[in-house]
Amino acid sequence: MxxxxxxxxxxxxxxxxxxxxxxxxxxxxxxxxxxxxxxxxxxxxxxxxxxxxxxxxxxxxxxxxxxxxxxxxxxxxxxxxxxxxxxxxxxxxxxxxxxxxxxxxxxxxxxxxxxxxxxxxxxxxxxxxxxxxxxxxxxxxxxxxxxxxxxxxxxxxxxxxxxxxxxxxxxxxxxxxxxxxxxxxxxxxxxxxxxxxxxxxxxxxxxxRPTPAVQVEDEEGYFALVRAAFGQRRKTAANAIASGLGMPKDAVTAAIEAAGFDARIRPEALTLEDFAKIQNALAR
Missing domain, CATH: 3.40.50.150 (Vaccinia Virus protein VP39)
Structure with missing residues (x-):
């Protein structure tokens, strides 16, 4: 051959x-x-x-x-x-x-x-x-x-x-x-x-991995949040998530702050655990 x-x-x-x-x-x-x-x-x-x-x-x-x-x-x-x-x-x-x-x-x-x-x-x-x-x-x-x-x-x-x-x-x-x-x-x-x-x-x-890196209750919602955060690269995570998920910006900003982050944080600064915290804060 x-x-x-x-x-x-x-x-x-x-x-x-x-x-x-x-x-x-x-x-x-x-x-x-x-x-x-x-x-x-x-x-x-x-x-x-x-x-x-x-x-x-x-x-x-x-x-x-x-x-x-x-x-x-x-x-x-x-x-x-x-x-x-x-x-x-x-x-x-x-x-x-x-x-x-x-x-x-x-x-x-x-x-x-x-x-x-x-x-x-x-x-x-x-x-x-x-x-x-x-x-x-x-x-x-x-x-x-x-x-x-x-x-x-x-x-x-x-x-x-x-x-x-x-x-x-x-x-x-x-x-x-x-x-x-x-x-x-x-x-x-x-x-x-x-x-x-x-x-x-x-x-x-x-x-x-034998099990996912983070445990989340609503996987679909978690990935929707991550996609929204990165959907508009030059925006802050709060702006991108609000726009991507069609949510009021005030509510998103409050959730990001409740999760322990600065309201102006960029999506690329967030880890998988951070996104899980924000998702939980949004669900409250």
């Missing part, structure tokens, strides 16, 4: 199947041979694991995962890719392709069916245009998975790995931190991909 990261092979393969890379699907195939082993190393998977991959492309990361894991199930939305994957993954018995939109799949049922009795990890070079919805589905569905190791745009990676209460934090940082502990593993230059994206990429590993 030729090296799947060999650019001339990738081009010939695409030509053979009349496959044009889709900007709409955010397709950037890995052409740096050192990258797939490094991503799999970061994921920590071994022969005990079932691995769920999202967006296999032509199978560059998929083949490396299949070498190391017990089984790999890859979810792909692009209906033009199966013939290419049939060629690149020929002879790999522990690989299965699921042609679906990951945002519409019942992942709990899929994991139960495909990986009985195995620890499960997610490892993927995610399509960049849809990083946040995919990560939020994987975390929010409370799947029986141990970790997520994903390659994303560096800017998105910074947000996924940022600690709540720090300047880089955002609504997605808070959501990730609620469900998992996250760590930036390494970056990858644009030339590691074909076509080369305009930005640097990075790998983030998220380890799922």
């Amino acid at each position: 030729p090296e799947l990261t060999d650019l001339s092979y990738v081009r010939a393969l695409c030509e053979k199947y009349d496959f044009a890379l889709s900007k709409g699907f955010g397709q950037n195939f890995i052409v740096n041979p050192g990258l797939p082993p490094k991503i799999v190393d970061a994921s920590g998977v071994d022969k005990r694991y079932g691995v769920l991959e999202i967006g296999p492309g032509i199978g560059v990361l998929t083949r490396e995962l299949a070498k190391r894991a017990a089984k790999v199930v890859s979810i792909e939305v692009d209906e033009r890719l199966p013939p290419l994957l049939a060629e690149t993954m020929a002879g790999v018995d522990n690989f299965k392709l699921v042609l679906q939109d990951v945002l519409k799949v019942d992942l709990k049922a899929l994991i139960a069916q495909e990986f009985p009795g195995m620890p499960v990890a997610v490892c993927a070079n995610l399509p960049y245009y849809i990083t946040s919805p995919i990560v939020m589905k994987l975390l929010g569905d409370r799947l029986p998975i141990e970790s997520l190791t994903v390659m994303v745009q560096k800017e998105a990676a910074d947000r996924l790995a940022a600690a709540p209460g720090t300047r880089a934090s955002s609504a997605i940082s808070c959501a990730v931190s609620y469900y998992a502990t996250s760590k930036m593993m390494f970056t990858a230059a644009p030339g590691s991909f074909y076509p080369a994206p305009k930005v640097t990429s990075a790998v983030v590993r998220m380890e799922i």
Whole structure:
């Protein structure tokens, strides 16, 4: 089998199947041979694991995962890719392709069916245009998975790995931190991909917490509060929450102060525990 990261092979393969890379699907195939082993190393998977991959492309990361894991199930939305994957993954018995939109799949049922009795990890070079919805589905569905190791745009990676209460934090940082502990593993230059994206990429590993970082009674309300707080970046938390939740500003300011904070506090200065205190104060 030729090296799947060999650019001339990738081009010939695409030509053979009349496959044009889709900007709409955010397709950037890995052409740096050192990258797939490094991503799999970061994921920590071994022969005990079932691995769920999202967006296999032509199978560059998929083949490396299949070498190391017990089984790999890859979810792909692009209906033009199966013939290419049939060629690149020929002879790999522990690989299965699921042609679906990951945002519409019942992942709990899929994991139960495909990986009985195995620890499960997610490892993927995610399509960049849809990083946040995919990560939020994987975390929010409370799947029986141990970790997520994903390659994303560096800017998105910074947000996924940022600690709540720090300047880089955002609504997605808070959501990730609620469900998992996250760590930036390494970056990858644009030339590691074909076509080369305009930005640097990075790998983030998220380890799922056994229980959420804070205990809240109304999870939906909690996340609505966090999203509202970050909905208007240059505003104070009080202004943003009042506007985002359609509440009188006086009531929000009073709740923020009752929770022990300055009325002018910015959302990025608030930790998960702080948001829980404000939510409780608002509920009184």
